[in-house]
Amino acid sequence: MTLTLANEKIILITGATNGIGRAVALDLIEQGHHLIIHGRNPKKIEEVVSEAKSRIPDARIDTILADFASLQDVNRMATELNARFPHLDVLINNAGVYSNKRVYSCEFFEIAFAVNYLASFSLTMQLIPLLAKSSSARIINMSSIGHRFVWVNPLDIESQYFFWGWVNYCRSKLLMIPFTFRLAEFLAGTHITINALHPGVVVGTKVTNTAFIKWGVPIHKGAATVTNLVLNPDLEGMNGKYIERYKIKTPSPMAMDKSLKSKLWSRSFKWAKLDQEQTEALLLGLNRSDH
Numbered sequence: 001m002t003l004t005l006a007n008e009k010i011i012l013i014t015g016a017t018n019g020i021g022r023a024v025a026l027d028l029i030e031q032g033h034h035l036i037i038h039g040r041n042p043k044k045i046e047e048v049v050s051e052a053k054s055r056i057p058d059a060r061i062d063t064i065l066a067d068f069a070s071l072q073d074v075n076r077m078a079t080e081l082n083a084r085f086p087h088l089d090v091l092i093n094n095a096g097v098y099s100n101k102r103v104y105s106c107e108f109f110e111i112a113f114a115v116n117y118l119a120s121f122s123l124t125m126q127l128i129p130l131l132a133k134s135s136s137a138r139i140i141n142m143s144s145i146g147h148r149f150v151w152v153n154p155l156d157i158e159s160q161y162f163f164w165g166w167v168n169y170c171r172s173k174l175l176m177i178p179f180t181f182r183l184a185e186f187l188a189g190t191h192i193t194i195n196a197l198h199p200g201v202v203v204g205t206k207v208t209n210t211a212f213i214k215w216g217v218p219i220h221k222g223a224a225t226v227t228n229l230v231l232n233p234d235l236e237g238m239n240g241k242y243i244e245r246y247k248i249k250t251p252s253p254m255a256m257d258k259s260l261k262s263k264l265w266s267r268s269f270k271w272a273k274l275d276q277e278q279t280e281a282l283l284l285g286l287n288r289s290d291h
Contacts, residue, residue: 008060010088010134011230012036012081012127014068014120015095017044020142020199023223024092026052028230034060036081038095040067068095068119070106071272078126087133090230092140093120093176100165109271112165113157116172121179122272124194125279131192132286136236139183139194140229145244147174147198148252154263157271175264177242177255182265184240186283193239199225200245 010033016025017039029035029052039045045063052059062084066077081088097115105114124139131137150170156162180196187194199222225245229235242251254260269276 008032008034009090009230010034010036010085011090011092012038012064012088013092013094014038014123017041017048020219020222020226021092021094022048023219024094024226024230026055027223027227029056029059029061031227031231034062036062036064036085038064038066038077040065068097068115069111071114071119071122072106074119074122075126078123081127082130085130088127088130088137089134090138090140091124091127091131092142092226092230093124094140094142094226095119096142096172098165098169102163107271109157110163110168112168112172113175116169117175117179118268118271120176121268122274124183125269125272125274128192128279128282128286132190135191137192138230139192140226141176141180141194141196142173142226143176143180143196143198143242143251144170144173145198146170147177147255150174151254152260154260154267157267174252174255177251178257178261178264179268180242181240181256182261183283186280186287188239188287190286192286193237195229195238195240196242196251197226197229198242198244199223 011028013021013025013035015021016037025035025037025048037045037048042065045065049061049063052061064077064080066073068074095115097111099111103111105111107114109118120141131139147170150167152171152174177196180194184194228246229243241248242255243249266276269279
């Protein structure tokens with residue numbers, strides 16, 4: 001199916017060179033959308049572009065290179081995107097990493113927290129102006145059902161005494177939910193929505209193989225849940241929800257904790273070295289301008 005230009009969406013997928021991200025990107029390209037493919041490996045980015053072009057020769061594809069283990073690289077990416085594109089219709093925060101070893105980011109954060117959560121938080125906050133230029137924008141935060149099996153205290157993130165690969169990964173995915181809920185509160189009444197999604201545990205992705213998980217749904221079925229959240233017209237206006245595959249669910253009590261939501265929001269600005277007051281003023285301004 002080829003969409004008309006009027007229906008074409010500009011969609012950014014982070015971590016689009018492997019697993020679900022790659023499958024979603026190729027699916028949306030085949031449906032006629034303008035994709036921005038993000039990755040940290042130029043060769044892998046080119047492989048995705050080549051595969052897409054072999055299927056749809058006239059596909060509209062842009063690429064952007066950034067290492068999410070570096071907030072400086074994330075900042076550069078955000079600046080470049082704001083300058084290159086007239087608007088952004090969909091942001092899919094999909095980039096993720098799993099490590100069985102204690103590894104640190106450039107800013108000395110544990111790598112799963114840095115890549116899976118903090119980079120997504122920073123990028124999203126900096127792309128609000130670009131999303132605001134869309135007539136109807138959607139932000140999708142990739143979470144995991146694994147969030148139900150862990151708890152987290154923001155002070156633990158700062159101390160970094162604890163490490164267990166699977167727990168740290170699940171914690172990073174847990175944090176995506178209160179972040180989603182807090183930003184949704186600011187976006188209520190605007191033409192930007194944000195929701196968190198668990199697409200289904202996926203067999204054969206880089207993350208699940210590293211974590212020794214060999215059960216779940218195939219990649220194409222997990223990707224379909226993301227595509228549905230991107231394109232389904234019945235979901236227009238849905239904001240601040242946590243979804244497991246296709247159904248709205250109540251996340252864990254930890255993910256719903258009001259204290260965590262508040263502390264995480266303020267500390268995330270500090271960790272990312274972003275101006276909280278300025279960003280909140282921008283968000284509140286969007287709310288007023290939509291009324």
